[in-house]
Amino acid sequence: MIPQTQMTKDMPCRPIMGAKTSLRVMLIDDDAFQRTVIGRTLSKTLSMDVVEASDGRQALDLIADDPTGFDLIVCDLDMPVMDGLAFIRHLGPIAGRARLLLLSGCDTSLLGSALAMCRAYGVEPLGALQKPVSALALAPLLEQLEPKQSNAPASRPQRPKPELDEILAAARKNEFEAHFQPKACASSGRIVSAEALARWRHPRFGVLPPYPYFIGQLERSGNIDEITDVMLRQAAGACREWQEHGQDLSVSVNLSQRLLQEDLGLAERISEIADHAGLHPSRLILEVTETAAATDIGPILENLARLRMRGFELSIDDFGTGYSSLEQLSRVAFTELKIDRSFVCQMLARSDSRTIIASSIDMARSLGIRTVAEGVESEAEWALLKQLGCDEIQGHLMGRPMPAKEFLHFVRDSNR
Numbered sequence: 001m002i003p004q005t006q007m008t009k010d011m012p013c014r015p016i017m018g019a020k021t022s023l024r025v026m027l028i029d030d031d032a033f034q035r036t037v038i039g040r041t042l043s044k045t046l047s048m049d050v051v052e053a054s055d056g057r058q059a060l061d062l063i064a065d066d067p068t069g070f071d072l073i074v075c076d077l078d079m080p081v082m083d084g085l086a087f088i089r090h091l092g093p094i095a096g097r098a099r100l101l102l103l104s105g106c107d108t109s110l111l112g113s114a115l116a117m118c119r120a121y122g123v124e125p126l127g128a129l130q131k132p133v134s135a136l137a138l139a140p141l142l143e144q145l146e147p148k149q150s151n152a153p154a155s156r157p158q159r160p161k162p163e164l165d166e167i168l169a170a171a172r173k174n175e176f177e178a179h180f181q182p183k184a185c186a187s188s189g190r191i192v193s194a195e196a197l198a199r200w201r202h203p204r205f206g207v208l209p210p211y212p213y214f215i216g217q218l219e220r221s222g223n224i225d226e227i228t229d230v231m232l233r234q235a236a237g238a239c240r241e242w243q244e245h246g247q248d249l250s251v252s253v254n255l256s257q258r259l260l261q262e263d264l265g266l267a268e269r270i271s272e273i274a275d276h277a278g279l280h281p282s283r284l285i286l287e288v289t290e291t292a293a294a295t296d297i298g299p300i301l302e303n304l305a306r307l308r309m310r311g312f313e314l315s316i317d318d319f320g321t322g323y324s325s326l327e328q329l330s331r332v333a334f335t336e337l338k339i340d341r342s343f344v345c346q347m348l349a350r351s352d353s354r355t356i357i358a359s360s361i362d363m364a365r366s367l368g369i370r371t372v373a374e375g376v377e378s379e380a381e382w383a384l385l386k387q388l389g390c391d392e393i394q395g396h397l398m399g400r401p402m403p404a405k406e407f408l409h410f411v412r413d414s415n416r
């Protein structure tokens with residue numbers, strides 16, 4: 001069980017970083033006083049190295065000249081020379097690992113549009129907040145960030161973006177592995193499932209996440225099956241091992257649009273992987289992005305229908321971020337609906353996000369579909385989702401992605 005405590009607006013924010021951790025942060029605002037205020041507010045929760053810029057153009061120049069990159073970019077929307085919207089457009093190809101936090105005095109609906117624009121341009125948004133910003137509002141967002149260790153050796157090499165040949169060679173050498181992030185029952189906190197997330201155990205640079213290091217290159221080159229088969233085999237094998245140790249869990253694996261569109265033998269191959277692992281199909285959840293489900297191509301719908309016929313669960317991921325969410329639920333037999341983190345991270349501050357989440361949960365319940373909220377980072381978010389009737393929650397509050405054996409120990413401890 002994950003411990004539950006009461007959280008009120010009067011509670012002080014606790015620092016989420018130790019003294020030995022630090023994040024690279026860029027603050028972009030044309031008002032120097034505002035940059036100072038935001039920096040002080042961030043420092044209450046975060047240990048950080050800060051670079052400042054007065055507009056988007058200056059920020060892009062600083063990013064281009066900085067080989068170490070940034071973990072967090074905090075950007076105002078309304079600025080001269082280059083405003084925040086234009087900055088987002090230019091940031092897409094060079095964002096790297098940076099998460100983008102939008103701050104503005106604009107209406108919340110405009111902030112929501114800006115967040116949607118981030119995703120469209122390939123920028124990973126951390127969230128959006130109205131000014132003035134409090135440390136309490138920032139804390140649950142900042143807890144999503146992965147700090148760098150400042151006590152790491154100074155000689156540690158920078159992590160370059162690998163070429164496709166190196167990625168394919170890593171697949172042949174079995175350097176890719178699945179890490180598992182827990183999904184918990186919203187009402188009890190008990191771990192009931194996990195999502196398999198790809199990691200590259202690089203011999204020089206340590207564990208690398210999929211973005212920007214390998215998933216994009218594999219997708220564009222038509223080699224995404226190299227990593228998908230690895231994830232499916234490792235996830236099925238790990239889930240079967242958890243069951244043998246008394247943990248009756250399910251596991252989720254993401255399927256790419258390219259595979260669904262081009263591989264009509266996909267359902268057969270996944271069935272063979274599950275059979276080889278001795279895993280019942282109902283314990284394997286196959287996640288499909290809403291964009292992929294929306295693609296009006298016969299092979300995708302055929303693959304999804306065939307997978308359901310074989311007993312696999314289907315999950316529609318990032319629900320609410322596409323263009324025709326309701327249509328996807330009517331033409332694909334989904335068993336799970338994942339509420340996108342962009343709504344979850346704003347639901348405490350924005351009534352429209354709460355309404356969207358509540359409506360999604362009610363609709364899914366009426367259709368007999370399980371709901372999972374992604375990106376849950378605070379107990380206050382958990383409490384509200386539980387109140388709204390969400391079935392499962394996933395996020396750093398429940399646990400970060402971890403290797404299979406570590407996940408087994410984690411589940412045993414959590415589910416006592």
